[in-house]
Amino acid sequence: MLHAHEARTLRPQKTASTLKMTDITERAARLSAFDGHEHVWLGEDETRGLTAIVSIHNTALGPALGGTRVWPHATFDDALTDALRLSRGMTFKSAIAGMPFGGGKAVIKADPKTEKTPAMLEAYAEMLAALNGQYYTGEDVGLTLADANFLRERTPNVSGTTTGGSGNPSPVTALGTFLGVKAALKHALGSNSVKGLRIAVQGLGSVGWSLCERLHAEGASLIVADIDETRARQAKEAFAADVVESATIVTAEADLFAPCALGAVLSKDTIPHLGAKIVAGAANNQLARHEDAGHLMPRGVLYAPDYVINAGGLINVAAELDADGYDREAVMAHVRRIPETLTHIFERAHAEGRPTNDIAQAMAEERIGRACAA
Numbered sequence: 001m002l003h004a005h006e007a008r009t010l011r012p013q014k015t016a017s018t019l020k021m022t023d024i025t026e027r028a029a030r031l032s033a034f035d036g037h038e039h040v041w042l043g044e045d046e047t048r049g050l051t052a053i054v055s056i057h058n059t060a061l062g063p064a065l066g067g068t069r070v071w072p073h074a075t076f077d078d079a080l081t082d083a084l085r086l087s088r089g090m091t092f093k094s095a096i097a098g099m100p101f102g103g104g105k106a107v108i109k110a111d112p113k114t115e116k117t118p119a120m121l122e123a124y125a126e127m128l129a130a131l132n133g134q135y136y137t138g139e140d141v142g143l144t145l146a147d148a149n150f151l152r153e154r155t156p157n158v159s160g161t162t163t164g165g166s167g168n169p170s171p172v173t174a175l176g177t178f179l180g181v182k183a184a185l186k187h188a189l190g191s192n193s194v195k196g197l198r199i200a201v202q203g204l205g206s207v208g209w210s211l212c213e214r215l216h217a218e219g220a221s222l223i224v225a226d227i228d229e230t231r232a233r234q235a236k237e238a239f240a241a242d243v244v245e246s247a248t249i250v251t252a253e254a255d256l257f258a259p260c261a262l263g264a265v266l267s268k269d270t271i272p273h274l275g276a277k278i279v280a281g282a283a284n285n286q287l288a289r290h291e292d293a294g295h296l297m298p299r300g301v302l303y304a305p306d307y308v309i310n311a312g313g314l315i316n317v318a319a320e321l322d323a324d325g326y327d328r329e330a331v332m333a334h335v336r337r338i339p340e341t342l343t344h345i346f347e348r349a350h351a352e353g354r355p356t357n358d359i360a361q362a363m364a365e366e367r368i369g370r371a372c373a374a
């Protein structure tokens with residue numbers, strides 16, 4: 001495996017490849033989201049329409065693992081910032097979940113509906129292969145199970161596939177999130193039942209939809225929003241949900257708000273207008289800035305740290321890479337411990353008068369620190 005700043009150039013394995021790979025670690029270091037990343041790679045292929053960033057934050061606990069996001073960020077630096085923030089979150093997620101993996105994430109700057117082509121994914125598979133085991137990936141926003149299968153046929157460093165893998169991790173993420181929602185309710189309201197509660201869900205994709213199914217089945221009343229109107233209409237029919245605009249779901253009066261779309265939904269601007277006193281959802285990087293949690297506490301808002309509650313998918317894909325083979329029962333047992341970890345964080349945060357994300361980060365850093373010291 002490569003170590004921090006050891007390698008400056010990598011070449012695709014196919015000699016006639018049009019893919020160009022550049023180490024952009026130094027460029028990334030100029031952004032405030034950098035946080036000491038070990039490596040950041042840019043893969044460009046003009047012919048096949050690829051602009052991809054692979055961001056490797058910390059490999060103290062093992063090789064970097066994290067999904068690939070396909071999203072049309074407005075600028076390259078927006079995409080780079082997203083990749084950096086997401087891979088840092090993966091380091092903490094893996095550490096808290098006790099997985100032998102480090103933090104990594106990739107962003108392909110493209111519209112997944114109109115610009116994602118087989119040729120682009122082909123070029124991206126070459127990039128993954130050239131990274132030679134530094135980084136393992138799978139689904140995220142804009143990268144589907146079919147895409148993961150396509151990549152897996154071309155390079156081994158892909159998890160969460162149905163071509164020899166354990167399949168789409170999203171339902172497992174949704175299960176962990178659902179159990180985490182219950183843990184948050186129990187801590188804040190004294191009961192973990194969702195029956196009769198109003199729950200606002202932002203984002204009705206793979207995870208958000210699956211979470212809604214569970215909440216609806218147990219009698220919650222749902223308020224939903226998605227920028228995809230078809231998805232929102234389907235949720236109205238399937239769950240008798242109230243549909244609101246995406247911009248207003250943050251303020252919707254509810255017992256709990258579950259962000260399941262993109263990040264930065266909790267900021268100093270949105271927090272004063274939150275319509276719920278509990279925030280527990282699957283989206284990565286819900287806080288615009290780590291410090292924004294300081295605005296939640298004085299308002300009595302309980303926040304379930306995103307990388308703790310949404311770790312189900314990671315636990316599932318990591319198990320697929322286990323040398324002893326994938327064990328579904330062990331995965332489910334591990335996911336069922338997410339509420340226990342959350343409850344510990346809630347109680348410690350309450351006892352110490354600190355934000356829940358501070359406690360989660362301290363726990364993750366302790367484990368990473370122990371690995372570095374060993």
Ligand SMILES: NC(=O)c1ccc[n+]([C@@H]2O[C@H](COP(=O)([O-])OP(=O)(O)OC[C@H]3O[C@@H](n4cnc5c(N)ncnc54)[C@H](O)[C@@H]3O)[C@@H](O)[C@H]2O)c1
Nearest residue numbers: 141142170173203205206207226227246261282283284313
């Ligand atoms: N899939 C997983 O296993 C997994 C694991 C951990 C974390 N997450 C995180 O959970 C979130 C959802 O992931 P997913 O796999 O369901 O993605 P997805 O692409 O299947 O769904 C995302 C949904 O959010 C909607 N959306 C985007 N921007 C929105 C906005 N501003 N307002 C309302 N809706 C919006 C999209 O239209 C889409 O329906 C992401 O933040 C992802 O990083 C996913």
